[in-house]
Amino acid sequence: MLLMLAEYLAGFYTAFNVFQYLTFRAILGTLTALGIGLMVGPWLIRRLERSQVGQQIREDGPVSHYSKAGTPTMGGSLMLVGIAVATLLWGDLASRHVWVVLLTTLAFGAIGG
Known part of the structure; x- marks a missing residue:
């Protein structure tokens, strides 16, 4: 999404060409x-x-695991939200490969959730 905006703005100000570099977008x-x-x-x-x-x-498990009772699970959903938002902001949305990887990641996250 921001890549498309940067491509448009690069016509007016050449500093926006830095968004064409994959490594720069990966860091962002x-x-x-x-x-x-x-x-x-x-x-x-x-x-x-x-x-x-x-x-x-489980009650028949190690005693040291009892302290973990009640620890919230589903932390992977937080990772999925971060990955999805970052991909939608900085990825090349015109590329079919980006969509395949994003949707596959979200699908496997839904299966695991």
Whole structure:
């Protein structure tokens, strides 16, 4: 999405050509996903704790695992949101390969959730 805007603006100001570099967009995508994780993570953990979506511990398991009872699970959903938003912002949305990888990642995340 932002790549298309940068391509348009590059016609007026050549500094926007830096967005054509895949490594630059990969770094920005990583930082975007990290920022989303840091901002949304605490909110999501509180919400999961309120919903009582916690780790079930087997009674016949090791005693050291009892302290993990009630630990919120589904943290992978936070990763999926970060990946999806970063891809939609910084990816080349005109590329069919980007869509295949994004949708496959989200589908496997839905299966695992």
